[in-house]
Amino acid sequence: xxxxxxxxxxxxxxxxxxxxxxxxxxxxxxxxxxxxxxxxxxxxxxxxxxxxxxxxxxxxxxxxxxxxxxxxxxxxxxxxxxxxxxxxxxxxxxxxxxxxxxxxxxxxxxxxxxxxxxxxxxxxxxxxxxxxxxxxxxxxxxxxxxxxxxxxxxxxxxxxxxxxxxxxxxxxxxxxxxxxxxxxxxxxxxxxxxxxxxxxxxxxxxxxxxxxxxxxxxxxxxxxxxxxxxxxxxxxxxxxxxxxxxxxxxxxxxxxxxxxxxxxxxxxxxxxxxxxxxxxxxxxxxxxxxxxxxxxxxxxx
Numbered sequence: 259x260x261x262x263x264x265x266x267x268x269x270x271x272x273x274x275x276x277x278x279x280x281x282x283x284x285x286x287x288x289x290x291x292x293x294x295x296x297x298x299x300x301x302x303x304x305x306x307x308x309x310x311x312x313x314x315x316x317x318x319x320x321x322x323x324x325x326x327x328x329x330x331x332x333x334x335x336x337x338x339x340x341x342x343x344x345x346x347x348x349x350x351x352x353x354x355x356x357x358x359x360x361x362x363x364x365x366x367x368x369x370x371x372x373x374x375x376x377x378x379x380x381x382x383x384x385x386x387x388x389x390x391x392x393x394x395x396x397x398x399x400x401x402x403x404x405x406x407x408x409x410x411x412x413x414x415x416x417x418x419x420x421x422x423x424x425x426x427x428x429x430x431x432x433x434x435x436x437x438x439x440x441x442x443x444x445x446x447x448x449x450x451x452x453x454x455x456x457x458x459x460x461x462x463x464x465x466x467x468x469x470x471x472x473x474x475x476x477x478x479x480x481x482x483x484x485x486x487x488x489x490x491x492x493x494x495x496x497x498x499x500x501x502x503x504x505x506x507x508x509x510x511x512x513x514x515x516x517x518x519x520x521x522x523x524x525x526x527x528x529x530x531x532x533x534x535x536x537x538x539x540x541x542x543x544x545x546x547x548x549x550x551x552x553x554x555x556x557x558x559x
Contacts, residue, residue, distance in 0.1 A: 274423035281392060287420055294456035295392070295412050295420065300399055307395075308387065308411045310456050315477035317343070323473065324350040324357065325466050327487030329538045330496035337557040342482075345473065347465045350485070351376045352497035361476075363389045363469050365413075370397045372504055377401075381408045389413050389472055392420050413472070416440070416450070416458025443522040451519075451526045462519030463511040470523050474532065481527075482535045484553060488512060489542040512542070521547050 267279045288297035290311065298305040322344045324330070335356040338344075345361035346353070348369050362380055364370065370377055380386060381398055386408040390398075395410060416434065417425040425433045431447035434440040439454035450460040455475045459468050466486060473481050485496065494503040508516060524547045527534055536548035537556055 272423065275421070277418045277424055278421055281396065281420065285392060285396070285420065287392075290456070292454075292456045293458075295414070298392075298395075298412060300396065305395065305399070306410065308409050310411065310413075313411065313476060314454075314456075315475075317476040317478050319478065320480040320482060321345060321361075321473055321476075321478040322357070323347070323466070323469055323481055323483045323486075324353055325483060325485035325487075326350050326495040326497065327485040327489075327538060327541075328493050328496055329487050329540060330485040333484055333537075333553045337554065339557070345469060346380075347469055349373065349376055349495055349497045351379055354379070359383070359386055361389070361472075362386050362408075363465055363472060364394060365389075365391055365415075365465055365468055367393055367397070368504065370394055374401065378405050381406050383408055387411055389468075391415065413455055413468070414458045416452060416460050419458060441522075441526050443518065446518060446522075449515075449519050449522050451523050453526065453530070463515050464508060467516075467519055467523065470527075470534075474527070474530070479531065480533045480535070482537055482556065483548070484537045486536055486538050486543060486548075487541050488516065489540070517543065517547070524548060 263283060264279045267282045284301045286299040287295045290296035292311060294310045298307050320342050322338065322342050324344060324346050326349050335353065338357060343360045344357045345363065346359045347363045348366060380388060381402060382405045384407040388408045389411045391413060395412060398406060414420060417430065427448040430450060431442060434450060437457055439452060439457055441451045441453060443449035452459050452471050453474055455472055459471045494500055520543055524534060534548045535556060536543060536550045537553040539550050539552050541550060
């Protein structure tokens, strides 16, 4: 039946709506005046989602963002002050014995498919607020509904909104130039940073870029990051082995997309008096973008 619905949807909508085909007709949404999805029903049931407007500027101070580069293995997290909230992405969950997560971001559907053990663990934690897309929520409800204990925050790729047409890179500027909270790079009309996630989040090939936009919106004024190596893509992530390693598609995007996007994020953050510290001294991201300090040195200050 699902395949039939996809075919009906595909042949009754323009190609620019194709990203919605697996959601229709199971997903019904209502949007708030501020643009975000405020009410969600999936397969006939109401789904509790956090009000994004209530999250705006709800936090302050320092937050730790844990990426998953190999350098994570060398960090002594016992030095991390317990008062600092922690956001995890993807497989960072394997640090859960060393840090306590309160925020989490997973937007990679391949990760949902290939690491269901991590998904089950994350969503079973009632202390976590998980930011994910509608496609991620659908996978959770279809596969792990009985395990769901965390809170869900429904976020959208600004160029692939639910039941709205895809926005191609060439049309990104024209579509969002009048949105004050969409901050475009001065030299690249295909690179943008959202300071209000209710209007969507802009992708740059890495979940870390999503996380930065979320943390900005939440109101933190200092973001310290571990595991943001952006190098050695042939090596397993800190929680993987050579046999269990999922493919990485970052290497082909680093120079043209990832680095310019991080540079733009740094500019936006600086203008808004938000400090970013990269705690991976060997990171390929230059110090001119994110200031680099060793973890031990930073927390011994």
